[in-house]
Amino acid sequence: MIAPVLREEIARRYGTPAVVIDLDRVERNIARLQAACDAAGLANRPHIKTHKSPVLARMQIAAGARGVTCQKIGEAEVMAAAGIDDILVSYNLVGPHAVGRLGRLLRESPARLTVAADNPVTVAGLEEAARAGGRTLDVVVECDTGRKRAGVETPGEAVALARDIASRPGLAFAGLLLYPPAGDAAGAQTFLDEAKAGLAALGLEPRIVSTGGTPNLPELGQIRGATEHRAGTVIFNDRMMMAAGVATLEECALAVLARVVSRAGPERGILDAGSKTLTSDTGGGLDGFGLLPDHPGARIHAFAEEHGFLDLSACADRPAVGTLVEVVPNHVCVVVNMVDTLVTVRGGAIVGTLPVAARGMIA
Amino acid sequence: MIAPVLREEIARRYGTPAVVIDLDRVERNIARLQAACDAAGLANRPHIKTHKSPVLARMQIAAGARGVTCQKIGEAEVMAAAGIDDILVSYNLVGPHAVGRLGRLLRESPARLTVAADNPVTVAGLEEAARAGGRTLDVVVECDTGRKRAGVETPGEAVALARDIASRPGLAFAGLLLYPPAGDAAGAQTFLDEAKAGLAALGLEPRIVSTGGTPNLPELGQIRGATEHRAGTVIFNDRMMMAAGVATLEECALAVLARVVSRAGPERGILDAGSKTLTSDTGGGLDGFGLLPDHPGARIHAFAEEHGFLDLSACADRPAVGTLVEVVPNHVCVVVNMVDTLVTVRGGAIVGTLPVAARGMIA
Numbered sequence: 110m111i112a113p114v115l116r117e118e119i120a121r122r123y124g125t126p127a128v129v130i131d132l133d134r135v136e137r138n139i140a141r142l143q144a145a146c147d148a149a150g151l152a153n154r155p156h157i158k159t160h161k162s163p164v165l166a167r168m169q170i171a172a173g174a175r176g177v178t179c180q181k182i183g184e185a186e187v188m189a190a191a192g193i194d195d196i197l198v199s200y201n202l203v204g205p206h207a208v209g210r211l212g213r214l215l216r217e218s219p220a221r222l223t224v225a226a227d228n229p230v231t232v233a234g235l236e237e238a239a240r241a242g243g244r245t246l247d248v249v250v251e252c253d254t255g256r257k258r259a260g261v262e263t264p265g266e267a268v269a270l271a272r273d274i275a276s277r278p279g280l281a282f283a284g285l286l287l288y289p290p291a292g293d294a295a296g297a298q299t300f301l302d303e304a305k306a307g308l309a310a311l312g313l314e315p316r317i318v319s320t321g322g323t324p325n326l327p328e329l330g331q332i333r334g335a336t337e338h339r340a341g342t343v344i345f346n347d348r349m350m351m352a353a354g355v356a357t358l359e360e361c362a363l364a365v366l367a368r369v370v371s372r373a374g375p376e377r378g379i380l381d382a383g384s385k386t387l388t389s390d391t392g393g394g395l396d397g398f399g400l401l402p403d404h405p406g407a408r409i410h411a412f413a414e415e416h417g418f419l420d421l422s423a424c425a426d427r428p429a430v431g432t433l434v435e436v437v438p439n440h441v442c443v444v445v446n447m448v449d450t451l452v453t454v455r456g457g458a459i460v461g462t463l464p465v466a467a468r469g470m471i472a
Numbered sequence: 473m474i475a476p477v478l479r480e481e482i483a484r485r486y487g488t489p490a491v492v493i494d495l496d497r498v499e500r501n502i503a504r505l506q507a508a509c510d511a512a513g514l515a516n517r518p519h520i521k522t523h524k525s526p527v528l529a530r531m532q533i534a535a536g537a538r539g540v541t542c543q544k545i546g547e548a549e550v551m552a553a554a555g556i557d558d559i560l561v562s563y564n565l566v567g568p569h570a571v572g573r574l575g576r577l578l579r580e581s582p583a584r585l586t587v588a589a590d591n592p593v594t595v596a597g598l599e600e601a602a603r604a605g606g607r608t609l610d611v612v613v614e615c616d617t618g619r620k621r622a623g624v625e626t627p628g629e630a631v632a633l634a635r636d637i638a639s640r641p642g643l644a645f646a647g648l649l650l651y652p653p654a655g656d657a658a659g660a661q662t663f664l665d666e667a668k669a670g671l672a673a674l675g676l677e678p679r680i681v682s683t684g685g686t687p688n689l690p691e692l693g694q695i696r697g698a699t700e701h702r703a704g705t706v707i708f709n710d711r712m713m714m715a716a717g718v719a720t721l722e723e724c725a726l727a728v729l730a731r732v733v734s735r736a737g738p739e740r741g742i743l744d745a746g747s748k749t750l751t752s753d754t755g756g757g758l759d760g761f762g763l764l765p766d767h768p769g770a771r772i773h774a775f776a777e778e779h780g781f782l783d784l785s786a787c788a789d790r791p792a793v794g795t796l797v798e799v800v801p802n803h804v805c806v807v808v809n810m811v812d813t814l815v816t817v818r819g820g821a822i823v824g825t826l827p828v829a830a831r832g833m834i835a
Contacts, residue, residue, distance in 0.1 A: 472489065
């Protein structure tokens with residue numbers, strides 16, 4: 110992704126390891142996601158957890174996205190402060206701190222805010238936030254159609270929670286939020302149809318049916334009744350998306366530029382990027398901790414915090430100390446979250462840097 | 473570690489997840505490390521990669537530490553700016569950016585600086601930094617006695633690199649840096665004795681013989697000729713140190729305060745701390761991603777970025793949505809690096825926050 114001559118210039122200017130994005134590739138990925146949503150008749154609501162940058166969020170909106178998705182209240186605050194005016198928080202916000210911040214955001218920001226809930230404790234807090242915020246809050250019910258993460262497990266529970274939401278002053282039942290397991294649009298459809306029937310019996314209708322996930326993009330449009338899609342990783346892609354068959358190496362728009370800083374043994378090397386840069390994320394069980402496109406035989410087999418341990422035994426072209434190498438991370442969303450700035454390149458030249466404004470917004 | 477009444481107050485004030493340290497425990501750990509070094513007749517040079525805080529570094533120095541150890545030039549800059557006056561960088565600093573920053577630090581800071589190298593490319597860069605810095609730079613040769621991370625693999629190579637260092641204007645050969653595998657003081661001793669004999673034949677003597685690692689503390693003093701020890705993790709300890717038998721739960725001074733935000737299934741729960749807080753570090757193959765002392769049957773079996781997936785099937789007391797839980801991380805050094813501030817408590821009360829000043833200093 111980064112031409113060799115550019116590598117030296119990035120390394121000289123910003124040091125290594127550096128997290129680099131190619132803006133041409135980013136723009137192509139943004140356009141491709143928008144086109145896929147358009148073709149499926151779905152609103153595009155990209156998840157900003159991947160880039161955590163209002164600048165990139167604005168590029169997504171300029172390309173046609175309806176709004177953005179955030180995971181934590183801190184991310185929503187950063188996006189709202191940057192003028193993003195339609196924000197979905199796809200996460201159970203629980204506890205007085207998160208509820209207080211949501212109330213303030215409702216009061217102080219003109220942004221349209223929608224939040225998810227999968228249980229009555231969350232809903233009770235959202236009611237409090239809406240009261241403090243002085244305006245009605247749209248709430249979607251998070252539904253689990255088999256992935257076993259957050260979300261009510263049955264259509265009946267979804268309907269019951271929707272009724273709870275609709276009964277509370279200050280809250281409006283806005284719809285359903287799903288993150289179907291990849292390849293199981295049919296299971297999501299069954300859940301959705303049953304939930305919609307139950308809702309209809311109560312006079313409720315899901316204005317929003319939000320689906321999610323970059324791995325689900327190939328099935329976009331297969332769930333009848335879906336209204337919007339949330340995809341995060343696709344803006345940059347990574348080794349995990351390549352393994353899932355939803356991205357090519359040429360569609361990976363982010364790479365970590367690292368330097369070989371030790372070659373203590375003939376078959377071993379050490380990169381200056383360890384678990385504090387590339388993270389210990391295995392990408393769901395991938396072999397090694399990143400892909401080295403220029404050294405296909407090299408394998409990052411383990412990490413210390415600032416060491417990436419290279420097994421070079423199967424590597425024809427073993428990089429010497431000082432060599433700059435490009436690493437496509439296993440999981441790009443967690444790598445972006447390690448750094449305060451991304452280095453941006455375009456057309457073989459450095460553009461500058463982009464702050465990761467919502468980095469570390471875990472609360 | 474955190475009394476239940478304090479948990480609510482921390483969560484209200486700072487939100488969850490929050491990374492909390494108990495200053496009483498921190499001080500006990502600092503004192504214990506210092507006493508161990510004193511008893512072994514070794515200078516104490518704690519590694520700040522664990523806490524990344526000049527405030528905590530100063531506490532370590534006030535307790536008797538000779539100076540600090542850093543892994544990256546950015547960490548050294550933060551410590552030098554805070555007035556720490558004796559800094560060892562135990563890492564191969566390679567490339568024009570790192571070399572340039574080291575040269576500036578030598579020129580602008582009065583701190584005593586020592587750096588490690590395991591190869592001639594690093595040494596050549598250090599010579600350049602010393603020239604730019606206008607003063608002599610002490611260099612130690614990093615030696616690998618079996619751990620297979622950085623470091624020359626044989627005493628002969630160590631001697632050859634020491635000669636290279638000693639021959640360069642602006643560089644002074646200062647000694648040897650080791651990080652022996654735990655339990656192999658004997659192997660380190662053999663390497664060290666051979667290297668010292670080779671050095672003596674050249675008229676060189678290692679003023680510094682630096683050993684490292686919290687897991688090696690039980691063997692402190694067993695390597696004849698060692699002059700100082702670098703230990704990082706011991707200031708906080710973690711599940712990995714407990715598994716290594718070098719810390720008890722009561723010696724763990726850091727916990728992540730997290731909240732149960734979903735209980736979608738009877739045997740499942742979700743914490744608001746995922747891989748962007750606790751990290752995917754397995755602590756060298758531990759089962760699960762953290763210890764829940766109050767819910768010993770609960771297991772964090774997987775992560776999404778902001779979800780910690782709890783398996784509660786073996787948990788007698790299954791926490792409801794809203795419950796605050798304490799998590800002792802697998803590996804504390806990488807968790808500290810995820811946040812910009814630590815919450816500090818002492819004697820059952822909140823003290824305040826401490827900035828993680830060198831967070832994200834990967835270059």
